[in-house]
């Protein structure tokens with residue numbers, strides 16, 4: 208029987224487990240604060256930002272939001288970032304990606320105060336992660352690790368193939384999984400658009416993480432029996448539904464399920480975990496900035 212790993216359930220447990228830490232911080236003076244910054248009006252980004260604000264409300268984190276016009280010069284976004292760096296009520300913030308084409312996301316990230324960088328994207332935080340001393344693990348890779356842990360899937364000594372080399376998922380996840388740690392110790396292969404024989408790499412893996420942003424790129428024919436399949440993709444594809452689209456992962460679920468020992472669905476797999484780990488990082492940021500010790504799940 209294939210185990211369907213329920214990301215909504217694991218994310219809900221993490222939110223519950225964070226409430227004690229949030230109350231400790233509130234009792235010590237003020238609630239943790241998270242701000243989201245959205246430049247432009249990308250519909251998927253708007254959905255994610257709204258969900259992040261709702262999550263904050265549910266667990267008792269103060270949420271703040273800044274909208275920047277999609278046609279504004281980059282300086283307008285930089286000014287918003289400078290204000291958030293100074294705002295003592297905001298312990299962490301994220302600039303929702305992607306940003307419009309005329310803005311270089313790396314120039315944006317460099318301006319974020321690293322202690323408030325709850326995405327873990329600032330070069331200082333990337334460096335710390337690579338050095339094995341992560342301050343904020345990027346939310347999606349951390350969520351993938353927590354999902355594996357929740358399903359009792361040990362990564363030690365396992366061959367993990369990651370499909371996708373993005374700065375947000377593929378690169379940090381590869382770094383985390385090779386670390387000498389209980390949730391690491393894996394042998395990792397990172398594949399990308401120039402990989403010669405993708406199916407050979409996925410077939411030789413114990414665990415496949417699909418994070419390429421290509422709908423249904425990985426199907427059952429590319430997997431051996433018993434593979435663990437983690438689908439990071441959340442793609443909107445045109446469909447005759449109320450919303451005009453349906454959500455599809457980077458994995459062709461039905462055929463992959465036939466081969467997998469465990470698999471995450473889309474929706475309801477990695478996506479909710481990305482949001483839960485953002486709350487986790489926000490609580491950690493508040494604890495570090497205010498020098499109040501809290502227990503994190």
Ligand SMILES: Nc1nc2c(c(=O)[nH]1)N[C@@H](CN(C=O)c1ccc(C(=O)N[C@@H](CCC(=O)O)C(=O)O)cc1)CN2
Pocket residue numbers: 254255258301302303304305326346347375441454473474475476477478479481482
């Ligand atoms: N600044 C950032 N930008 C982006 C990140 C990020 O970690 N930081 N990651 C992705 C998008 N993302 C986070 O913002 C994200 C993706 C998906 C979900 C999610 O909850 N998905 C649901 C379905 C939601 C829907 O109905 O559309 C699910 O999979 O069940 C949350 C966050 C790119 N940008």
